[in-house]
Amino acid sequence: MEEFNIVLAGVGGQGILLASQILGVSAVKEGFNVRVSEIHGMAQRGGAVVSHVRIGEKAYGPTVLEGNADVILGFEPLEALRNIKYASDKTLIIVSKEIIVPTGFSPEPVQYPKFEEIIEKMKIFTEKIVVIDALALARKAGNTITRNIVLLGALAASNVLPVKNETIEETIKELVRPAYLEMNLKAFKLGYEAVKK
């Protein structure tokens, strides 16, 4: 396989780095070449966060070329839209309904755009959009912090990844805090089932 590109987009604190790491480690386990780009430090504090996971022999650089993402995993609708230029009409978008209203740029209360409007704008690039209520499913799993694993479950269910679902589950077991393992495995399952249905 030459390259498979995943763009994970959301807000600092949503667990994007761990989700990317799980995908990257899983791919290395299966013998692939991998690049996972991350942004740390100031950019992480509640701001827009994006991580690129690139799998395959042609993945030299850290970032995906515009129009070349196979999947955009949106942890937050606005952030998925912010990274839509990585999509083409072949790109699958999995987007969580969790809304985090941005602050810090206006002294006045901010009006968040309508969810439907955001989806319409995404459709300029691709019609393949799956919406998932990751936060509700994470609560169902036991804690909102498992929303990232819900989304990985949803991604696994989409049957596009070059990495086996069992490998991802195995990596989750290694990388999440043991006290939260059961919760995370449940989150993975809930995300998976939500998309399979």
Add this chain to the structure above:
Amino acid sequence: MARLKDLLLEDSPGKRVLLLGNEAIARGVLENGIGVVTTYPGTPASEIGDSVSLIARDAGIYMEYSANEKVAVEVAAGAAVSGVRALVAMKHVGVNVAADALMTLAYTGVRAGFVLVTADDPNCYSSQNEQDNRYYALLANLPMLEPSNSQEAKDMVGYAIEISEKLELPCILRTTTRVSHTRGPVTLGKIVKPNLKGKFIRDVKRFVMVPANARIQHKVLLRKMSETLKISEDSPLNRVVREGSNGIGVISSSAAYNYVLEATDVLGLDLSILKLGMTHPLPKNKIIEFMKGHSKIIVVEELEPYLELQIRALAKDYAPNIQIHGRADHPELFPKYGEFSTRTVIEAFSKILGVESPINFREIDEKFAEASKALLPRPPILCPGCPHRASFYVIRRAAGGKAICTTDIGCYALGIQPPLQIGDILICMGASVGTASGISRVIEDKVLAVIGDSTFFHAALPGLVNAVYNNHNFVLIVLDNLTTAMTGHQPHPGTGITGVSAPGKRVLIEDVAKGCGVEFVKVINPFKVKEAIQILKEAMQHSGPAVLVFRAPCALLVTAEKRRKAEPITPARIISEKCTGCMACIRLIGCPALVPSDDKVVINDALCVGCMLCAETCPYNAIVMAEEGD
């Protein structure tokens, strides 16, 4: 694959694992018997020290978070002149702080391997500037290596140690954000047990840099550099990685090299690529030879035209008929600011070589312009529950909008955003104190200086002593959240915890201030809003420098601790009947967990950690702590 600590310590040569560039450098420490590692945390370098911190005890390495980068270089140098291998890591601007030591350490040299890692930050992801530290190698006359991915980052630690010991000179290892913060596969090598038993052999002529000795050592350094040139010429790090047949040659290094490979593939070009891994001194003959085999050379590098200027100078003397392209003739294609991407290089190659890109970027841009009409900006902000938000609210209430507030490097720089808007000048670590001194000398309004705890120890002390000595008139507010938060929660002298999580001697900020001769020194928790306002007002009445320590732990540490103990995090709740929708809470503190909804405010309980600062702002007492099961 196991957790990071086990992974880094794993003694299974040949095993392939996924590592961040910075983690790979830490593994390089382990595989090269490096005994002393020092650092001051700074993005994008932080994970080098943090990773070594995890493994130091098990691996028998001495690791410390030093008070600042200059001290870090000096401590590491002390080990290396005594025969123990050392590595010191810092972000690009840290080298400015350390430069005084580094420039003369080049004269004395070292006796065991000494590696200085500088992690540069093109695009200022988490920095106050995007200076290109390759010029430090040129300025100091030191060898420099530049990895382009995690595997190279690990391997080059070994090359750097080898070069350093051969020449008895410090060797610079320069990364950028995209090398430090990209994960890639790394094949592990053998772990080499470090030797921590040093011996200092006196050699006054070599190590005591009084003018008479320095004049001689400068010549020694220059002689060593001509030897270094030979190493660079023969180094496998400088090599032709692709031999094309279209007469076009590309010279590149570091992160930019990856974009060159991808752009070449996307455009289907049959060109040659000379990859430079050792970029000071440049392999002169290798470059001349490469140039002569081609009719056109393109130099691809981020930030300054460091390679290009030297390559153009070589071309002028040795290959005058060859066309050189790069930043000098195409500043619009290869900007001197920001970072590159594969797109940058595709567009540059398309233009310079007259080939068409298979990707229609213009169409993507047009579509994106339409899609982004629904976007709102999302700058980084203070976290929910952040004690700095409470401190800034206190400052606004006590000082109004009138006081001029100098600020410093850390999370609290985010205080400039609305609605709190605290911070009128920010230059570099510690500058809040010096600039407050100067401003207070020449303006009528009250001056406040804001600085973090770790930054206080890093660079505020000379400024504070100076303020006492010269009687400058301002209030220094130390925002003590008991950690170095921005860079990933490293300890510092004020925490009393060492780099390997062992108990150390705690240095109290208030004791330091008193010891410096500050007469007004008080400590207060900023969440005690009314009391804190009162104390700040008093401090502002004081003539001469006053120091207030606003002490409350970083919210991220508090929540992490609760999660570790599986304790519940109780958010705030808004009593809907009492909320009039006046929006005072949002307008006064701008916490991301406060969300306007149907002309009222609701709490986003996935974000709120229950600091209850918002309750202080509500004129209708509508905000309460949520109860269990709410």
